Amino acid sequence: MAKDQRNVEAITPMEVDFAKWYTDICLKAELVDYASVKGFMILRPYGYAIWENIQRIMDGMFKKTGHVNVAMPVLIPESLLKKEGELVEGFAPEVAWVTMGGSEKLEERLAFRPTSETMFCDHWHNVLQSYRELPMLYNQWCSVIRWEKTTRPFLRSREFWWQEGHTIHETAEEAIAETEQQLNCYADFCRDALAMPVVKGRKTDKEKFAGAEATYTIEAMMKDHKALQSGTSHYFGDKFSRAYDVTFTGRDNKLQYPFQTSWGSTTRLIGACIMTHSDNNGLVLPPAIAPIQVVVVPVAQHKPGVLDAAAALRDRLTALELRVKMDDSEQSPGWKYAQYEMKGVPLRVEIGPKDMEKQQCCIARRDTGEKVFVPLTELEATVQALLKEVHDNLYAMAEKNLEDNTFDFTTWEEVKEMAQGKGGFARTKWCGSLECELAMKEKAGVSSRCMPLKQSGTVGKCPVCGKECTTDIYWGVAY
Amino acid sequence: MAKDQRNVEAITPMEVDFAKWYTDICLKAELVDYASVKGFMILRPYGYAIWENIQRIMDGMFKKTGHVNVAMPVLIPESLLKKEGELVEGFAPEVAWVTMGGSEKLEERLAFRPTSETMFCDHWHNVLQSYRELPMLYNQWCSVIRWEKTTRPFLRSREFWWQEGHTIHETAEEAIAETEQQLNCYADFCRDALAMPVVKGRKTDKEKFAGAEATYTIEAMMKDHKALQSGTSHYFGDKFSRAYDVTFTGRDNKLQYPFQTSWGSTTRLIGACIMTHSDNNGLVLPPAIAPIQVVVVPVAQHKPGVLDAAAALRDRLTALELRVKMDDSEQSPGWKYAQYEMKGVPLRVEIGPKDMEKQQCCIARRDTGEKVFVPLTELEATVQALLKEVHDNLYAMAEKNLEDNTFDFTTWEEVKEMAQGKGGFARTKWCGSLECELAMKEKAGVSSRCMPLKQSGTVGKCPVCGKECTTDIYWGVAY
Ligand SMILES: [Zn+2]
Numbered sequence: 001m002a003k004d005q006r007n008v009e010a011i012t013p014m015e016v017d018f019a020k021w022y023t024d025i026c027l028k029a030e031l032v033d034y035a036s037v038k039g040f041m042i043l044r045p046y047g048y049a050i051w052e053n054i055q056r057i058m059d060g061m062f063k064k065t066g067h068v069n070v071a072m073p074v075l076i077p078e079s080l081l082k083k084e085g086e087l088v089e090g091f092a093p094e095v096a097w098v099t100m101g102g103s104e105k106l107e108e109r110l111a112f113r114p115t116s117e118t119m120f121c122d123h124w125h126n127v128l129q130s131y132r133e134l135p136m137l138y139n140q141w142c143s144v145i146r147w148e149k150t151t152r153p154f155l156r157s158r159e160f161w162w163q164e165g166h167t168i169h170e171t172a173e174e175a176i177a178e179t180e181q182q183l184n185c186y187a188d189f190c191r192d193a194l195a196m197p198v199v200k201g202r203k204t205d206k207e208k209f210a211g212a213e214a215t216y217t218i219e220a221m222m223k224d225h226k227a228l229q230s231g232t233s234h235y236f237g238d239k240f241s242r243a244y245d246v247t248f249t250g251r252d253n254k255l256q257y258p259f260q261t262s263w264g265s266t267t268r269l270i271g272a273c274i275m276t277h278s279d280n281n282g283l284v285l286p287p288a289i290a291p292i293q294v295v296v297v298p299v300a301q302h303k304p305g306v307l308d309a310a311a312a313l314r315d316r317l318t319a320l321e322l323r324v325k326m327d328d329s330e331q332s333p334g335w336k337y338a339q340y341e342m343k344g345v346p347l348r349v350e351i352g353p354k355d356m357e358k359q360q361c362c363i364a365r366r367d368t369g370e371k372v373f374v375p376l377t378e379l380e381a382t383v384q385a386l387l388k389e390v391h392d393n394l395y396a397m398a399e400k401n402l403e404d405n406t407f408d409f410t411t412w413e414e415v416k417e418m419a420q421g422k423g424g425f426a427r428t429k430w431c432g433s434l435e436c437e438l439a440m441k442e443k444a445g446v447s448s449r450c451m452p453l454k455q456s457g458t459v460g461k462c463p464v465c466g467k468e469c470t471t472d473i474y475w476g477v478a479y
Numbered sequence: 480m481a482k483d484q485r486n487v488e489a490i491t492p493m494e495v496d497f498a499k500w501y502t503d504i505c506l507k508a509e510l511v512d513y514a515s516v517k518g519f520m521i522l523r524p525y526g527y528a529i530w531e532n533i534q535r536i537m538d539g540m541f542k543k544t545g546h547v548n549v550a551m552p553v554l555i556p557e558s559l560l561k562k563e564g565e566l567v568e569g570f571a572p573e574v575a576w577v578t579m580g581g582s583e584k585l586e587e588r589l590a591f592r593p594t595s596e597t598m599f600c601d602h603w604h605n606v607l608q609s610y611r612e613l614p615m616l617y618n619q620w621c622s623v624i625r626w627e628k629t630t631r632p633f634l635r636s637r638e639f640w641w642q643e644g645h646t647i648h649e650t651a652e653e654a655i656a657e658t659e660q661q662l663n664c665y666a667d668f669c670r671d672a673l674a675m676p677v678v679k680g681r682k683t684d685k686e687k688f689a690g691a692e693a694t695y696t697i698e699a700m701m702k703d704h705k706a707l708q709s710g711t712s713h714y715f716g717d718k719f720s721r722a723y724d725v726t727f728t729g730r731d732n733k734l735q736y737p738f739q740t741s742w743g744s745t746t747r748l749i750g751a752c753i754m755t756h757s758d759n760n761g762l763v764l765p766p767a768i769a770p771i772q773v774v775v776v777p778v779a780q781h782k783p784g785v786l787d788a789a790a791a792l793r794d795r796l797t798a799l800e801l802r803v804k805m806d807d808s809e810q811s812p813g814w815k816y817a818q819y820e821m822k823g824v825p826l827r828v829e830i831g832p833k834d835m836e837k838q839q840c841c842i843a844r845r846d847t848g849e850k851v852f853v854p855l856t857e858l859e860a861t862v863q864a865l866l867k868e869v870h871d872n873l874y875a876m877a878e879k880n881l882e883d884n885t886f887d888f889t890t891w892e893e894v895k896e897m898a899q900g901k902g903g904f905a906r907t908k909w910c911g912s913l914e915c916e917l918a919m920k921e922k923a924g925v926s927s928r929c930m931p932l933k934q935s936g937t938v939g940k941c942p943v944c945g946k947e948c949t950t951d952i953y954w955g956v957a958y
């Protein structure tokens with residue numbers, strides 16, 4: 001039997017089933033496919049092209065601040081992984097173990113990296129000599145495995161792709177400054193490339209990275225008002241340096257331990273983008289990371305001159321270094337409109353015989369659906385202005401969603417009501433005790449997201465124990 | 480005790496010990512470091528920067544011919560791997576197996592990909608529907624594991640980094656054309672980016688890829704006259720499609736099996752570059768892939784104006800989009816000269832007070848050691864011309880090495896004499912039998928490298944059995 005029923009299929013509306021809507025977009029926009037191995041995913045060409053844009057932009061930001069890329073081995077001997085107790089405790093339950101090489105059982109089993117602090121420390125132990133070599137500002141792009149029980153495309157899968165930055169510094173101050181710089185780098189990237197506002201803050205001890213002295217995070221709010229942790233930056237002090245015997249000769253000619261950071265962001269950012277901007281017609285992509293920024297659709301393309309006119313528009317826009325595609329396939333214009341809406345292409349340029357007569361084309365925005373007729377002489381200027389408008393509008397809508405659904409509360413009952421209602425971020429005071437944090441989970445069903453870097457400095461009461469305190473904290477239901 | 484003895488250390492001359500010379504360069508130019516896991520390597524910043532340049536250039540070539548990148552899972556279920564018998568037989572002895580996920584033993588063990596034909600087929604089995612979707616021209620950049628017994632940096636390691644292209648086509652002709660196109664792509668890349676001539680040819684049945692109908696290869700000659708297989712391109716027919724049930728509805732509305740190719744090149748190319756161009760002063764890099772193309776060294780930098788003059792040169796060259804570094808560290812100019820020679824930087828620009836007086840700078844070439852004094856007004860033009868000359872000279876020298884050490888022989892005794900002497904490529908006729916190929920290994924100590932695409936068409940005798948035949952073939956000792 002023939003199998004050729006490719007259509008632009010409808011997706012589940014987000015109001016009906018947000019989770020199903022999300023999965024529909026992932027599959028029907030052809031971003032991912034499920035793999036034969038349970039919990040693993042395939043990044044298809046369109047999904048991977050988004051990731052390539054993310055990588056290119058972010059890598060450029062890292063390099064501007066002096067970071068260099070390296071590649072560390074993917075397998076970590078168990079004994080090496082175990083040298084730092086907290087780290088291994090944090091990751092042991094989700095490590096995949098290689099126990100056979102060829103037909104031989106290995107003497108020591110090897111962990112597929114869940115994260116690479118241990119490998120970087122082991123390397124620095126071998127090569128670091130003098131303070132003159134510091135800081136070492138390293139990064140690598142790779143995949144990692146964490147053996148999660150329940151998985152969802154981009155958000156939680158057993159293998160995911162990421163970058164992991166690892167740096168060592170002469171002083172604690174420099175390492176702390178690096179930790180903050182990279183958190184700001186993530187936030188700037190989310191604003192400028194993903195059109196996504198975030199809350200910058202610090203994790204509580206309960207939520208911080210295994211082995212870190214401090215973990216900083218950016219938290220974004222999805223359209224269902226849940227939180228998505230979108231990047232983290234960790235300060236380790238000299239804890240790993242001591243555990244892995246990483247030393248250097250200091251300015252005082254004595255052996256010292258360097259201070260360390262690590263920071264990571266992942267393919268999860270694509271999931272964040274989907275749940276921040278997309279709608280019931282499919283994906284909506286911010287122009288900076290869209291694999292196709294403008295699609296040119298010829299109307300009545302069999303009529304004389306139409307394909308040439310469309311190709312001319314494509315060439316003019318390509319000359320601006322935009323990512324442009326012309327679709328001159330045999331599908332109807334209507335099918336194409338639906339198709340590129342599903343794929344989240346920011347702008348669609350249409351041109352047909354009538355437009356040609358009037359020396360104009362029609363430009364449709366994916367974010368608002370608005371259409372404008374544009375004189376052909378103004379094509380370049382209009383497209384560039386519209387791409388900027390699309391970005392700014394996506395950011396403004398996401399910011400409104402974040403602001404409209406962030407609430408200042410003083411009691412845990414209010415937080416619970418929010419969590420059981422339409423959700424959101426609850427901003428309260430917090431006394432700093434683990435007990436009250438656990439009680440919020442237990443009673444109100446929320447986890448702490450972060451203590452925002454912008455603290456109000458006011459005095460208030462912990463919503464659980466009622467103690468007077470000053471720390472502002474965000475709570476929410478997280479992915 | 481202080482540890483601060485970083486020096487530009489001498490390396491073992493290649494005439495004394497070629498293998499040691501090679502390893503010295505890998506380590507002292509800071510390309511790689513050994514890892515805690517036996518047989519694995521670390522790509523350090525300088526080594527990885529070379530790989531980034533290779534990736535950028537090659538990826539651009541792939542994309543120009545319509546290829547797109549994807550990411551497939553790193554783990555392959557044993558049952559999936561086993562569906563195509565020849566492939567699994569070829570790779571089974573060197574597969575690393577994951578048998579534990581977290582604390583649980585897996586029901587089925589998972590192979591760390593040694594190559595990904597099976598995953599691509601499994602994916603296509605799920606998504607391919609119509610001939611309209613063909614060809615699918617996919618590629619991925621990733622690392623693979625092959626559990627080798629003996630390892631050497633870049634040349635043979637248990638983990639290595641590569642690209643693997645995988646494509647499916649409507650017809651056998653198209654797939655064969657793709658296989659050839661990608662082989663030519665590799666050869667062009669070697670010529671234009673690595674300044675490395677190669678012999679293009681087809682592997683014998685004995686040497687071809689497990690499961691392939693035909694394997695094409697590019698073979699390069701190293702400075703010790705050994706062969707290095709530097710890229711391969713495979714044609715599979717519809718063998719894997721049938722094994723993995725990959726089908727599409729054809730133009731005739733019937734289900735058909737697509738025809739498949741794969742092609743790969745690896746971090747081994749960096750090893751090829753080292754053994755093609757480098758010398759007893761260290762690495763020599765072709766400009767196209769050099770992380771630093773020009774190093775600017777101020778002479779007597781404490782003298783007034785020198786640092787500013789050097790910085791001005793750096794800025795002018797950077798404006799040409801060259802990769803330029805100025806070294807204004809406290810090390811002596813002599814130390815810096817040795818350091819950047821070790822690192823293979825193609826051009827060194829020196830400027831000191833005397834040069835400033837004369838409105839000139841001095842430019843030294845890494846490949847020949849020649850120095851020229853250049854009026855400052857001619858900086859840009861001279862540097863660009865010299866970079867091209869360095870590339871061309873490197874290519875010419877490598878070509879001379881290849882030509883001077885390729886011999887036409889008619890008997891296996893001559894081949895043996897060559898192999899036991901200074902080595903090289905032996906070009907002979909071959910009757911096509913496995914017995915004679917095995918006999919050449921046994922008697923002359925060489926393996927077949929390839930049957931060159933350029934066949935002479937002449938008649939001659941097989942050097943083993945004496946049978947009359949026409950096929951030209953290359954023999955050599957290979958890495
Ligand atoms: Zn409290």
Ligand SMILES: [Zn+2]
Pocket residue numbers: 909910911912915941942943944945946
């Ligand atoms: Zn023979």
